[in-house]
Amino acid sequence: MKAIGYRIPQAINHGDSLLDIDLPDPVATGRDLLIEVKAVSVNPVDTKVRRSATPAEGQDYKVLGWDASGIVKAVGPEVTLFRPGDRVWYAGSIARPGTNAQLHLVDERIVGNAPRSLDFAQAAALPLTAITAWEMLFDRLGIAPGKQPSNKTLLIIGASGGVGSILTQLAARLTSLTVIGTASRPETQAWVKELGAHHVIDHSQPVTAELKRLGFSTVDYIISLTNTDDHIAHIVEAIAPQGKFGLIDDPTSLDATLFKRKAVSIHWELMFTRSLFGTDDMIGQHRLLNEVADLVDAGLLRTTLAEHFGEINASNLKRAHALIESGKARGKVVLEGWA
Numbered sequence: 001m002k003a004i005g006y007r008i009p010q011a012i013n014h015g016d017s018l019l020d021i022d023l024p025d026p027v028a029t030g031r032d033l034l035i036e037v038k039a040v041s042v043n044p045v046d047t048k049v050r051r052s053a054t055p056a057e058g059q060d061y062k063v064l065g066w067d068a069s070g071i072v073k074a075v076g077p078e079v080t081l082f083r084p085g086d087r088v089w090y091a092g093s094i095a096r097p098g099t100n101a102q103l104h105l106v107d108e109r110i111v112g113n114a115p116r117s118l119d120f121a122q123a124a125a126l127p128l129t130a131i132t133a134w135e136m137l138f139d140r141l142g143i144a145p146g147k148q149p150s151n152k153t154l155l156i157i158g159a160s161g162g163v164g165s166i167l168t169q170l171a172a173r174l175t176s177l178t179v180i181g182t183a184s185r186p187e188t189q190a191w192v193k194e195l196g197a198h199h200v201i202d203h204s205q206p207v208t209a210e211l212k213r214l215g216f217s218t219v220d221y222i223i224s225l226t227n228t229d230d231h232i233a234h235i236v237e238a239i240a241p242q243g244k245f246g247l248i249d250d251p252t253s254l255d256a257t258l259f260k261r262k263a264v265s266i267h268w269e270l271m272f273t274r275s276l277f278g279t280d281d282m283i284g285q286h287r288l289l290n291e292v293a294d295l296v297d298a299g300l301l302r303t304t305l306a307e308h309f310g311e312i313n314a315s316n317l318k319r320a321h322a323l324i325e326s327g328k329a330r331g332k333v334v335l336e337g338w339a
Helices: 044-052 120-124 127-140 162-174 186-194 207-214 228-238 256-262 273-277 284-297 314-326
Strands: 002-006 019-022 032-042 068-075 087-090 103-107 111-113 153-157 178-182 199-201 219-224 239-247 265-268 305-308 332-336
Touching (some): 032 120, 032 314, 044 314, 068 103, 068 120, 087 284, 111 284, 120 305, 120 332, 153 162, 153 207, 153 228, 162 178, 162 186, 178 207, 186 199, 199 207, 228 239, 228 256, 273 284, 314 332
Parallel strands (some): 153 178, 219 239, 239 265
Antiparallel strands (some): 002 019, 032 068, 068 087, 087 111
């Protein structure tokens, strides 16, 4: 099968940073599905792993990629949720070879039925970010879905990126929160507003000053999706007493004592935790993806696909990685099909 991988971690502008390769076809065992990959999207985790991780012991190449949509080609003997021919979407496991391959093995418990209303490219944009946003909003921060009136506010720092694009939709459409998103360019600010944010502020300016300009002295929930290091002082100032703070990035350091005076709880989200540790509730991601698919088909959520970079190959993946690393991506970058 065709795949894209690398031998050693490299900067993306290096000629060998990503390579077109051929690998043996994998075989489904246990609860694994063998997926014929139709489309993939690129996330910041792809670029982070490419810069730091070497191939697993005994393997010549490391294959990246987590988001995927495709068709079940074969199933392991213990599979009960799917059968060959099913159309699926998922975000994979960080502990296994990635989806930048024509055929891919994935545990059925972290796979969902793809939305009927989306094509493969549109579907591939959503799984990883939808799981991250859903788990952060409803599992980590414990925000109750529903439209019962409330005066609670949510600030999303980095609302125009992949996770922010679906998090904004979930919060605006499924909860009663007043949603404030941040974005620094006119085009990304317009994007966040289009996705349902009630207010959009500029995170290149002091966040506290921007909030006060809107009339908010504090906010109840803050989710930081990027550059937490740059915003932490303003986050501490802006969050309400007994508020909740969530983050997904990797700040150089995080001094939790800064939040003690306000009795703020801190919540880290990593959507790979369930699959990495084989948690008892691992199947929750299967159910979550099915629920998101229903919301998409009902017209409540939309794909966050922003750019289609063509076929799945090393050259196009390099372009996608470079865009993600530039910090200028809006929504998701997707690749589709094999030459």
